[in-house]
Amino acid sequence: MKYVGQQANLQITSHGSDWYYTVCAMMGLTTLIIMALAFRKPQTHRLFHYITAAITAVACVAYFAMGSNLGQLPILVEWARPGSRWVRSAGTREVFYARYIDWAITTPLLLLNLLLTAGVSTPTILATVFADLFMIVCGLIGALTSTRYKWGFYAFGLAALFWIAYELLFDARxxxxxLGGAPKKTFWMCGSWLLLLWFLYPIAWGLSEGGNVIHPDSEAIFYGILDVMSKIVFAGLLLWGHRNTSPRALGRNIREPDQTAEKFQHNGAGDGEHAAAAGAGHPAAHPSAPGHVV
Structure with missing residues (x-):
């Protein structure tokens, strides 16, 4: 028995699919390049390479799914817009939930790159990542809602975005x-770039999943360009900025495997020597000899 899934009236064409596959290839190639660069660095200097490679790898899989027209649901549109030459009078529009799964993984990692660069404390990192996940969930629920209530979720997500911007512009800054030096320059460069792009995403949402103004092919181009700029170009800027930065300069004490083993052995030897010294300085108690007065 075969199951035939419901298809939306308004969905990507072969042009949109080709564009998604193109972005998929770009993300995959970027991942390979980043990993190749990572293996040219000591293990203690690969933190940002690994995080950034994870971002583009996840995006590669998501764009493969969208290029295959998978990971999507047909959702009733709030406004059919019969007079539009782009969307015409389609009753349902496809919404890619695969995109939101991508964002739920990659956007916290993008923020993690920035916050680690700035040397922000762990509680602030956790709070900012939570706000980011809150924003993505609100966007997804709003996209899957076919009534005007979607704009309430849009407002909640936008409020979270403004809170993230506040954290980056004030606390992280x-x-x-x-820290000063290269970390400061890298944070300013990458943070300004990312915030500028992130404030364009709500516009893309409002024109596509939200207001049904542009065709899914145009939506693919809009989101695709933003993702390329905020992931691939961001990766280049970040890794270039950190090319000569030591983890210690960011307050991260990362050891090589041999250094960890050496520290463990040193601590073990030290503990043994300390115990021996304690034994030598404190003679063990012996039973009193007969007739010995204590």
């Missing part, structure tokens, strides 16, 4: 200024 102060930490980066304290």
């Amino acid at each position: 102060r930490h980066a200024n304290v």
Whole structure:
């Protein structure tokens, strides 16, 4: 028995599919390049390479799914717009939930790159990542809602975006200024670039999943360009900025495997010597000899 899934009236064409596959290839190639660069670095200097490669790898899989017209659902549109030459009078529009799964993984990693660069404390990192996940979930629920209530979720997500911007522009900026040097320059460069692009995503959402103004092919181009700029170009800027930065300069004490083993052996030897010294300085108690007065 074969199951035939419901298809939306308004969905990507072969042109949109080709574009998604193109972005998929770009993300995959970028992942390979980043990993090749990572293996040219000591293990202690690969943190940002690994995080950034994870971002483009996840995006590669998501774009493969969207190029195959998978990971999507047909959703009733709020406005059919019969007079539009782009969307015409389609009753349903496909919404790629695969895109939101991608964002739920990659956007926290993008923020992690920035916050680690600025040397931000762990509680602030956790709070900012939570706000980011809150924003993505609101966007997904809004995209899957076919009534005007979608704009309530849009407002919640936008509020979270403004909170993230506040954290980056004020709290993280102060930490980066304290570090100074290359970390400060890298944070300013990458943070400004990412925030500028992230404020374009709500516009893309409003024109596509939200308002049904542009065709899914145009949606693919809009989101695809934003993702290329915020992931691939961001990766280049970040890794270039960190090319000569030591983890210690960011307050991260990352050891090589041999250094960890050496530290363990040293601590073990030290503990043994300390115990021996304690034994030598404190003679063991012996039973009193007969007739010995204590």
